[in-house]
Structure formats: structure tokens, C-alpha cells
Amino acid sequence: MxxxxxxxxxxxxxxxxxxxxxxxxxxxxxxxxxxxxxxxxxxxxxxxxxxxxxxxxxxxxxxxxxxxxxxxxxxxxxxxxxxxxxxxxxxxxxxxxxxxxxxxxxxxxAGIGQFERDLISQRTKEGLASARARGRKGGRPKLPADKINLALKMYVSKDYSIAEITEATGVSKKSIYRYLERQK
Incomplete structure (x- = not known):
């Protein structure tokens, strides 16, 4: 058909x-x-x-x-x-x-398309290696310890909702639970 x-x-x-x-x-x-x-x-x-x-x-x-x-x-x-x-x-x-x-x-x-994808991957890896050689690290910056501690104290006090804690400290809900899990 x-x-x-x-x-x-x-x-x-x-x-x-x-x-x-x-x-x-x-x-x-x-x-x-x-x-x-x-x-x-x-x-x-x-x-x-x-x-x-x-x-x-x-x-x-x-x-x-x-x-x-x-x-x-x-x-x-x-x-x-x-x-x-x-x-x-x-x-x-x-x-x-x-x-x-x-x-x-x-x-x-298809071969040209794969070649282009491989080149992009190679350039990305080379760029990351070059940045590391200059002392730069990738990824998200770590949260300041004082903000994490404040968020955990607010959580433990049970006086604040998660939404209030995240708004006041800038620490995400997921991060709060992750840090609580680490403390156990």
C-alpha cells in the first residue's frame, strides 16, 4: 500500500x-x-x-x-x-x-549524524578535563552549611512547614529529606 x-x-x-x-x-x-x-x-x-x-x-x-x-x-x-x-x-x-x-x-x-554526536561528546569531555586542570569542578555548588543547619533545626522544631522552611532557607524539600536521612 x-x-x-x-x-x-x-x-x-x-x-x-x-x-x-x-x-x-x-x-x-x-x-x-x-x-x-x-x-x-x-x-x-x-x-x-x-x-x-x-x-x-x-x-x-x-x-x-x-x-x-x-x-x-x-x-x-x-x-x-x-x-x-x-x-x-x-x-x-x-x-x-x-x-x-x-x-x-x-x-x-546516519553515519554523519553519529559522527556529529560523537564529536559533541568528545568536545564536552575535553572541555570538562580542561576545566578540571584549571581547578574548576562541575556540578551544582554545595549548599552553605549554615543554611542546611538552619533548615534542619526548623524541621526538627516542628514549628514550620516544609514550604516555610524551603522559602526561608533556600534549601529544597528534597535536600532537607536527604540531609535528614544522612543524619540517621
């Missing part, structure tokens, strides 16, 4: 152009989202995946209407391939997982 997927970012925008193009190429069912691409939950896209079976093809007018980012697009293509289905784009004819060339391009793009 050939499914079509269309998306526009705003409800006042029109899907007609995309729908017309997908009908011309023979899409049997077209799923339509009117929602920003940055939204993770796209109801019609999710519904389309429920219907998708091995051998089916998803047609889109252009990849920007399908994936929110390169990473998102690669994840969607992986999901499609796990179901044994394919993806084709009208505007980007190279984006055709029904051909060996199209599948190879997506593998290359």
Missing part, C-alpha cells in the same frame, strides 16, 4: 498542494498533521505507523514535511525499515529507500 504523509506547521495553513501531489502519484491513504514539526507527538504520523506493514511505502512531498531534523528523519527511516516498509520523497528523488542507492545515502547520513 502507498501511504502519503502531509504536514503544515499551523492550523490556518493549507495542505491542498501536498495532498494534490500525493494523489497524482497514487497514494491510497493520506495522513494529515496540522502541527509544528518541533512537536514530538504528531497524531496522524503515529496513526500512519500503526497501519504501516512490510512492503508498504510512505510518500512525502519533501523531507522537511516529514522529519523535524536530520536526527529525527534518520530515526523515522529506521522505524520504517524495521517494519519492512520504505520512504520516498517527491522533491528529493535521492531519498528513496526502495533503491540500493537511496538506502546507501541514508546509511551515509
Amino acid at each position: 502507498i501511504f502519503g504523509y502531509t504536514r503544515v506547521s499551523k492550523t490556518e495553513q493549507n495542505l491542498d498542494r501536498q495532498i494534490d501531489q500525493l494523489k497524482v502519484i497514487g497514494c491510497e491513504r493520506i495522513f494529515q498533521d496540522k502541527i509544528t514539526g518541533m512537536t514530538i507527538d504528531r497524531p496522524e504520523l503515529n496513526k500512519m505507523f500503526d497501519y504501516l506493514r512490510s512492503g508498504d511505502t510512505i510518500m512525502v512531498t519533501e523531507l522537511s514535511r516529514f522529519g523535524r531534523s536530520v536526527k529525527d528523519l534518520l530515526e523515522l527511516v529506521d522505524r520504517i525499515e524495521m517494519l519492512g516498509a520504505n520512504l520516498k520523497s517527491l522533491k528529493e528523488p535521492w531519498a528513496d529507500t526502495t533503491t540500493p542507492q537511496g538506502r546507501m545515502l541514508f546509511v551515509v547520513f
Whole structure:
């Protein structure tokens, strides 16, 4: 079966152009989202995946209407391939997982995406090591002992609510309970 997927970012925008193009190429069912691409939950896209079976093809007018980012697009293509289905784009004819060339391009793009994630991780680790070498430590600053002691005294006195203690001392509820646990 050939499914079509269309998306526009705003409800006042029109899907007609995309729908017309997908009908011309023979899409049997077209799923339509009117929602920003940055939204993770796209109801019609999710519904389309429920219907998708091995051998089916998803047609889109252009990849920007399908994936929110390169990473998102690669994840969607992986999901499609796990179901044994394919993806084709009208505007980007190279984006055709029904051909060996199209599948190879997506593998290359997936490799580039992984390379970018690895570079970010490497830069982060190098930055942390450089900061440590200069005597800087990461993480949250420790709470001043006087504030912790005051919060614990207020708690033990039973004259104050947790909300009053956190407001007066700046020590969070979770921290108060953590320090109380340590004292036991």
C-alpha cells in the first residue's frame, strides 16, 4: 500500500498542494498533521505507523514535511525499515529507500549524524578535563552549611512547614529529606 504523509506547521495553513501531489502519484491513504514539526507527538504520523506493514511505502512531498531534523528523519527511516516498509520523497528523488542507492545515502547520513554526536561528546569531555586542570569542578555548588543547619533545626522544631522552611532557607524539600536521612 502507498501511504502519503502531509504536514503544515499551523492550523490556518493549507495542505491542498501536498495532498494534490500525493494523489497524482497514487497514494491510497493520506495522513494529515496540522502541527509544528518541533512537536514530538504528531497524531496522524503515529496513526500512519500503526497501519504501516512490510512492503508498504510512505510518500512525502519533501523531507522537511516529514522529519523535524536530520536526527529525527534518520530515526523515522529506521522505524520504517524495521517494519519492512520504505520512504520516498517527491522533491528529493535521492531519498528513496526502495533503491540500493537511496538506502546507501541514508546509511551515509546516519553515519554523519553519529559522527556529529560523537564529536559533541568528545568536545564536552575535553572541555570538562580542561576545566578540571584549571581547578574548576562541575556540578551544582554545595549548599552553605549554615543554611542546611538552619533548615534542619526548623524541621526538627516542628514549628514550620516544609514550604516555610524551603522559602526561608533556600534549601529544597528534597535536600532537607536527604540531609535528614544522612543524619540517621
